[in-house]
Amino acid sequence: INPEGKQKVAQQIAQKVKDGDVLGVGSGSTVYLALLAIADRLKTEQLNIKAIPTSLEISMFCAKLGIPLTTLYEHTPDWLFDGADEVDPNNWLIKGRGGAMFKEKLLISSSPVNYIIVDESKLVNKLGSKFPVPVEVFPQALLTVEKQLQQLGAVDIALRPAKGKDGPVITENNNLILDCKFDAIESGLERDIKSITGVIESGLFQGYPLEILNG
Numbered sequence: 001i002n003p004e005g006k007q008k009v010a011q012q013i014a015q016k017v018k019d020g021d022v023l024g025v026g027s028g029s030t031v032y033l034a035l036l037a038i039a040d041r042l043k044t045e046q047l048n049i050k051a052i053p054t055s056l057e058i059s060m061f062c063a064k065l066g067i068p069l070t071t072l073y074e075h076t077p078d079w080l081f082d083g084a085d086e087v088d089p090n091n092w093l094i095k096g097r098g099g100a101m102f103k104e105k106l107l108i109s110s111s112p113v114n115y116i117i118v119d120e121s122k123l124v125n126k127l128g129s130k131f132p133v134p135v136e137v138f139p140q141a142l143l144t145v146e147k148q149l150q151q152l153g154a155v156d157i158a159l160r161p162a163k164g165k166d167g168p169v170i171t172e173n174n175n176l177i178l179d180c181k182f183d184a185i186e187s188g189l190e191r192d193i194k195s196i197t198g199v200i201e202s203g204l205f206q207g208y209p210l211e212i213l214n215g
């Protein structure tokens with residue numbers, strides 16, 4: 001992890017903010033740095049901006065920083081910034097270490113411009129080499145989804161455990177997360193995973209219009 005790199009891209013994002021922007025705001029620690037940099041600008045500039053958050057923790061942080069919140073009911077984003085766990089040479093991503101990949105993908109797919117802010121530790125030649133692909137699953141569908149993920153080539157599937165409470169992580173959509181390791185991630189895998197009934201979303205992003213900002 002390169003703190004200077006993360007700080008650099010955070011500043012780059014803050015400099016992109018214009019008066020009137022509705023921002024899609026992803027989740028994770030790099031996004032936190034970008035929000036701090038944006039809040040710094042708000043201290044000295046009149047910027048009428050709104051943030052559409054992708055998680056409870058981001059909503060709370062924006063509120064704490066005085067960055068006004070809005071929702072997809074009222075706006076779609078003018079542009080978005082978010083982090084990633086892995087980026088490969090195709091600009092495919094693995095996201096979802098933070099468990100917010102449903103709203104992250106919803107916002108990314110509703111935003112015309114998407115900046116993915118990373119440091120070089122996130123860049124990989126082979127997607128899946130450092131992180132599993134998280135899959136959000138309707139709880140009662142767990143067994144049937146697991147079987148079908150294995151048929152898609154998942155070689156190791158783990159129910160994500162909660163920290164600070166017994167039992168599994170429960171997402172903001174009241175679902176569970178299966179962390180899935182694949183030996184190879186080919187084109188179409190995101191679509192195949194999503195086509196399994198009981199799968200809500202995955203943290204695999206293939207073919208989205210993304211601009212990678214690497215500190």
Ligand code: DER
Nearest residue numbers: 028029030083095096097098
């Ligand atoms: O959970 C997510 O998708 C986050 O964006 C994550 O992948 C990046 O988090 P980081 O900036 O803390 O590494």
